[in-house]
Amino acid sequence: MSRWQPHARERLERAALELFEEQGFTPTTVPQIAARAGLTTRTFFRHFADKREALFGNAEASSEQLERHLMEAPATLSAAALILHGLEHTTRYHFEGRKDDLRRRSAIIQSDTGLLERNLQKRAAVRDTFARELTRRGHDTAALHAEIGVLALFTAIEQWLGEDDDRTLFDCVLESLESLRGVVADYSPEPGS
Amino acid sequence: MSRWQPHARERLERAALELFEEQGFTPTTVPQIAARAGLTTRTFFRHFADKREALFGNAEASSEQLERHLMEAPATLSAAALILHGLEHTTRYHFEGRKDDLRRRSAIIQSDTGLLERNLQKRAAVRDTFARELTRRGHDTAALHAEIGVLALFTAIEQWLGEDDDRTLFDCVLESLESLRGVVADYSPEPGS
Missing domain, CATH: 1.10.10.60 (Homeodomain-like)
Incomplete structure (x- = not known):
């Protein structure tokens, strides 16, 4: 056998x-x-x-795949362009075409504290992958770009799973980034403060 | 006895x-x-x-304290003003004057996976407290404002602990928000895309 x-x-x-x-x-x-x-x-x-x-699939393998994909990206990319490059890859290869399964999985994760913790860890792992590669390339805002990248991704996932239109997850990522721009602008310093 | x-x-x-x-x-x-x-x-x-x-102190009590503080804030505050109001309170009551202890604690957290997970959970708890109160007040960008609030806080903590000048943690929070504005602006849509 x-x-x-x-x-x-x-x-x-x-x-x-x-x-x-x-x-x-x-x-x-x-x-x-x-x-x-x-x-x-x-x-x-x-x-x-x-x-x-x-339940979480091969999280390590996807991290390694994302890391390789980032490393192979042109050296001329800006920090933001590299993040977008990685997000496009991740959404296309790990999410598109699997909405139904991912929605079922998400419902199970929401039901258990340990699974929610594991999900936070996964988000931190993606962030660290981004931050490492940005740092390696000498971008001094590496940590913040990495945080914004995963924030856009995880916000977009929630929105994408919650809707039944035919937008791709990457469309939702771009929209999240647009919303984030609006939100962050609300914190402009007041004159004189 | x-x-x-x-x-x-x-x-x-x-x-x-x-x-x-x-x-x-x-x-x-x-x-x-x-x-x-x-x-x-x-x-x-x-x-x-x-x-x-x-090691984590009375995390539940500080969450409840933050929640009460947010609920007592004027109803006229914008989402961003409410977040700043909460961050000012949190930094003043839970961080200022304790830099040395917090630095020692941070070194221990970095040494253990379980503690790092607990720290992520704590960040998620603060985020949820912000999001709940913003939602209760009818702000439709509640989730994103809450995410930006904790991102600014946790980025600022790292910077504050790493430096020996006399800036307050809240100064560092305002600076983080300023940096975030710069980072997020990098994702402006390209013309024609």
């Missing part, structure tokens, strides 16, 4: 999503997920460290 | 900070912290749920 299971990762992710929806995140066990996917617990642990990771 | 211990909370926080510095966060136990403070483990657990909380 071969150890290789076709689409094992995808089957496990799908089984986990279904079970979390049917019976909640906390009561669901790894053996249940493996059984639903028709695989063994051992196969589960070849793909994921725990059941939380079966 | 009275159960009341004068300044028990402060003594426990100080003992925890010292022990985390001397021997690291992970190896330090609650009984050690209680012993260093000259108190019992039971007293420790009357004040903190776990050793992590002894």
